[in-house]
Amino acid sequence: MDTVILSDWLVARLDRGDAEPVYRQLLRLLQQAILTSQLPPGTKLPSSRTLATDLGIARNTVLHVYDQLTAEGYVHSTTGSGTYVADTRPDRRAVNARKPAAPDHPREDAALPVDARVAPTFAEAVTHAPPVMVAAHPLRHTEARDLSARGRRLIREAGVSAKQWGAFMPGVPDVSEFPARTWSRLQAKLWKQANPELLTYAPGGGYRPLRRALSDYLRVARSVNCTPDQIIITTGIHQSIDLAVRLLTDVGDRAWVEEPCYWGVRSVLQSSGLTLAPIPVDDEGLNPREPDLRTPPRLALVTPSHQYPLGMVMSLARRRTLLEYARQHRVWIIEDDYDSEFRYGSRPLASLQGLDDAGSVIYVGSLGKMLFPGLRIGYMIAPEDLVDTFRTGIAELYREGQLMQQAVLTEFIMDGYLTSHVRRMRALYGERRQILIDAITARFGDTLPVMGDEAGLHFVLGLPLHANDRAVAAAAYDAGVIVRPLAGYYSGEMPSRRGMLLGYACVPNEKIGPAFDTLARVIENTVLRVSPHAA
Structure with missing residues (x-):
């Protein structure tokens, strides 16, 4: 291989006035030349002294580039012999193990043996190469970003908005009214203590003082029956439901959802591979029909205290019927207690979980609407026999943290600021x-x-x-x-x-x-x- 050709090619492409250092430019150009077979396997590179002289740069720069190429597997060196391009071509047997369907218009060289498709010499490559080097066979845009069927459906039916603030965006609290100074003061106090336990992962389902504070609050405000041990701290409603679905259902299982329902939880359930059965709601809430009742679901997701989005309340008779149906048919109920704190003209209604004596209800809630959405702290209340399972599951899947935020929130609740x-x-x-x-x-x-x-x-x-x-x-x-x-x-x-x-x-x-x-x-x-x- 004529080293003059390589040197001339590099000189033509090195830009001494570019913000990118010459070292980085040289490394990138040699990497691209090797990946596109313009420098075929086995090609001997010029000595560091020769290349440095040809390019008018320090020899240490070339040595540094060669060392990096060696470390990344592009080249290998033999003492006393020189530096050679390594063979990094894909293993054809592995690539072609499952042959794709033949294209309508096969390449002219498709019938040739693999060994007959010889990479061009560097001189030929330089002669025909464009000024900017690119990958030899880039993937088509659609091929590089192919989505699964459920991925396509998720994106196609996504309800998320580019704007999250302003008239009349639903479900967004007035964060400008949040007592930020109080929060900042509580946070500063905890940071001064520099407790290392607040800077690590969140074991056992979250910060125990927060779970105790939430347990006390929910018993009074929502008539929830639980102990602190039953509370699992999450990042919000979506993660709570996702965790329950992953641990309690399999792909293809049937799930009841209210019709209409919040698009976000519908997306969580669909992307988990569940088969959704939309159950209409009327003035008394969820109203399953006879065909629905004949095929019990694995789980049912409901918003009984404030149906989202229509706002009706599930009647006591419907609540008791749903709980008895769940008990008899071993159905898990996920109760999304959405916006229950903000009720006008009457006290907040009691939760469905408070009526459950069979351990069928998984209660989920969030503090985002009460405080500010960016807080990303929610909770779920697991039936007692699922507590250890859910603790292990959330630690295994998500490696929870945010203990410092949880500690601040605990102080905020205990000092009466939340109420x-x-x-x-x-x-x-x-x-x-x-x-x-x-x-x-x-x-x-x-x-x-x-x-x-x-x-x-x-x-x-x-x-x-x-x-x-x-x-x-x-x-x-x-x-x-x-x-x-x-x-x-x-x-x-x-x-x-x-x-x-x-x-x-x-x-x-x-x-x-x-x-x-x-x-x-x-x-x-x-x-x-x-x-x-x-x-």
Whole structure:
């Protein structure tokens, strides 16, 4: 091999004025030349002294590059003989062990033996190579990013929004009202103590003082029956459900979900390979039909205290029926206690778990809505015979941490700040809820109904059955208002209701009216054409 050709080729490509050091450029160019067989296996490289002279760089630079190439397996050196390109070509027998279907237009050299497809000499490669070297056979974009069937479905049906703040984003609390100074003070106190146990992994299901504080709080606020040992600290509802699904179900198992239901938990269940059975809800909550009852599911996911997204409460009769059905047919119930703390005009309702005497209910909750979503601390309450299983599972799958955050939260709860903050935010959200309802009534009268406004951080503004709520949401987004179409929470193509989810919690009082005026104009233009109550 003529070393002059290699040296000339490198000189033409080294950029002395580039921010990338010459060492890095030389290493990259030689690596690419070897990977694309422009420097075929067995090629002897110039001596470090010769190459340094040809390139006009320090010999130590070339030595450093050769050492790195040797360490990464691109070349090998023989004392007294020189440095040679290593044979790093893929093992054809392994690659072709499972031959793909023959292409419609085979390459001209496809019939040649592998050994007959000789790599070009370096001189030939230099003659025909483009100025910028690229991989010889790059994968097509779609090939490099092929998704599984469940991956395609997850991405296709994803409900996550690019915007997470503003009128009228549902499910988002007003984080600007969070007592950040109090939190910062508690956090600073704990960091000063520098307890090493708070900086490692979270064993045993989470920080025990936090589990004890949550146990006390939930017994009073939600009528939950549990001990601190039954509480497993997670990063939120999604992880809690994912853990339960991984440990209690197999691919293909049947799961009941409310119809409609929160798209996020539906995605968790579907991506785990479960077969979802949408069960309609009515004014009393989950209402399984006779065919549903004949095929018991492995688990049922419900939001009994505040159905998401419609807002109804599961009646006591339905709760007792579901619990008895679960006991008889060995069905696991996951109770998602969504937004239960924010109820207007009455006390928060008791949990389904508090009625369970058979150990069928796995209760999951989050502190994100009460405090701030970025906290990423949630919890699950496991039946006593599953506690050790869930502790082992969460440690094995997720290697939990955030003990410092959990310790801060413990202080926040024990000092009474959580209770006072929730009480204050319940009053503020109730006020904003009423402002928005008054704006709707003033604009549309009783033409468009408000549904599920008794609790939570959102309600549903009903639209006529002929309305395309997805189109309304898209037009509102273009106008600067965020709403979610009710159709997105149904699994079928023909939802039984049309409407928009309007979140009011994160919208300042003075901005609710102007923002709704914008939304109202969109509704009038896309659904009603003319306002029934002209402003």
